[in-house]
Amino acid sequence: MNTRLSILFCLLLPSIVFSQLRWVKATSEFNDLPASIRIFKTSDSLNGRPFKAWCAQIKLKDKKLEFTAQTGGGNSYTPSEYYSREGNPYIVINGGYFSFQTNQNLNVIIREGKMVAYNIPALKSLFSDSFYYATRGAFGISKKRRADVAWLFTDTAKRWPYAFQSHPIIAKGSNPDPSFADLRTIEQWNWWKMHTAIGGGPVLVQEGAVMITNREEQLYAFERNDRHPRTAIGYTRNNRLIILVIQGRAPGIAEGATLEEEAKMLVDLGCVEAINLDGGSSSCMLVNGKETIVPSEKDQRPVASVFIVTRKQPKKKK
Numbered sequence: 441m442n443t444r445l446s447i448l449f450c451l452l453l454p455s456i457v458f459s460q461l462r463w464v465k466a467t468s469e470f471n472d473l474p475a476s477i478r479i480f481k482t483s484d485s486l487n488g489r490p491f492k493a494w495c496a497q498i499k500l501k502d503k504k505l506e507f508t509a510q511t512g513g514g515n516s517y518t519p520s521e522y523y524s525r526e527g528n529p530y531i532v533i534n535g536g537y538f539s540f541q542t543n544q545n546l547n548v549i550i551r552e553g554k555m556v557a558y559n560i561p562a563l564k565s566l567f568s569d570s571f572y573y574a575t576r577g578a579f580g581i582s583k584k585r586r587a588d589v590a591w592l593f594t595d596t597a598k599r600w601p602y603a604f605q606s607h608p609i610i611a612k613g614s615n616p617d618p619s620f621a622d623l624r625t626i627e628q629w630n631w632w633k634m635h636t637a638i639g640g641g642p643v644l645v646q647e648g649a650v651m652i653t654n655r656e657e658q659l660y661a662f663e664r665n666d667r668h669p670r671t672a673i674g675y676t677r678n679n680r681l682i683i684l685v686i687q688g689r690a691p692g693i694a695e696g697a698t699l700e701e702e703a704k705m706l707v708d709l710g711c712v713e714a715i716n717l718d719g720g721s722s723s724c725m726l727v728n729g730k731e732t733i734v735p736s737e738k739d740q741r742p743v744a745s746v747f748i749v750t751r752k753q754p755k756k757k758k
Contacts, residue, residue: 461486461705463495470727476502477530477749479727486701489667492687492694494725494732495709496531498749500585500679506752507581507681509535509549509638509745511556516543516742519724526748532726533683534671535745536640537718543744547639548578548594548601555601557745558594559639562616563658573611573618575604576657577643577715579673580634587675589643589713590632591653595620603632608643608656638673638747640717644703645674648712652699659716660699667696669723669736673747674706674714681749682709685725687733694733718743 463480467473476499483492498505510526517525519532526532536547545557562571575591578601582588590603602620604627611623642654654660669688675681684706688696697705699716706714721741725732735741 461491461493461708466494470730472728473530474502474504476505479732481732486697489695490690490693491697492733493697493705494685496681496683496725496727496749497709498531498681498683500581500587500675500681504752505530506750507636508748508750509551509636510748511545511549511551511745512543512743514543516744518740518742519726519746520729520740521742522746522748523726523729526750528729529748529750530728531683531749532724533673533685533747534718534722534724534741534743535638535747538744545744547576547641547745548592548637549639549745550580550634550637553583553633553635555594555599557639558596559592559601561594561618565612570612570614571616571618572658573609573613573623574658575608575623576639576659577608577641577653578632578637578639579715580632580637582633583635585679587679587681587713588632588634589646589674589715591643591657592632592639593620593623600631600633602629604629606646608653610656638717638745640715642699643713643715644672644699645706645711645714648677648707650700650703650707652703654699664700665698667698668719669696669721669733670702670719671717671723671725672702672706672714673717674711676710677712680710682706682711682714683725684709685723685733687736688723689720689736690734717747
């Protein structure tokens with residue numbers, strides 16, 4: 441089934457079947473959602489294992505919706521606390537990676553066209569004195585509501601991230617605080633001028649096919665086949681935002697998914713491009729303030745950033 445037919449079935453049928461999974465429409469479980477937001481859930485088994493997941497499908501072109509990201513400003517908050525702080529938005533999901541000690545975001549975040557968090561610039565090699573310069577995956581939405589996934593290198597002296605569209609850059613050096621020149625690349629890049637963006641990784645889907653760059657991004661390099669709770673975000677060819685959250689670490693109830701299983705689900709859901717966000721105990725999606733998956737530690741983990749879908753606020757008169 442091609443992407444267009446998959447989305448059409450998703451919109452018209454009370455339940456949908458993607459690969460092994462039967463997705464059931466669950467929008468009615470949440471009060472006062474606009475027609476441009478649809479919620480689905482599944483409790484089918486995945487490769488013979490107990491499985492639970494939720495999916496949100498949202499029209500990017502609905503101008504009554506606003507897509508944004510928020511940080512804790514040096515603190516961490518639970519998704520429910522962000523929900524209250526941000527004026528009760530439609531959807532809140534956990535964002536990218538962060539330091540438990542300092543609450544520093546370790547991935548790029550763009551809010552209203554301004555970078556408010558940056559990728560960690562250099563990773564210390566385990567086997568030498570050199571550093572690995574990471575270009576990591578991020579999901580963004582432009583001011584014209586066009587979505588994109590790219591691998592980014594950020595520089596605090598630059599307004600926009602450097603973006604690579606077809607593959608990540610692999611570079612090493614001795615500078616612990618590298619500039620773009622330290623990548624020593626001649627690969628084509630562009631300024632990534634997004635209105636809203638949230639970073640994470642690894643990238644899971646490119647050109648509508650599974651493409652997992654965990655080794656290149658130095659994320660889960662040796663843990664690709666582990667099953668965990670997951671959070672992912674992507675988009676379809678017909679401008680639908682897809683958010684996927686997977687419950688896990690609950691033996692006999694919901695055992696999570698590998699990166700490969702997560703990526704295949706996103707392809708089956710029609711994603712052209714998609715990335716993984718922070719997972720494990722951080723994975724959470726609230727719809728109108730109500731939990732979807734059960735967090736793996738039962739209580740929500742405080743996180744340093746979230747991605748939000750909310751009502752478009754009217755412009756204030758000057």
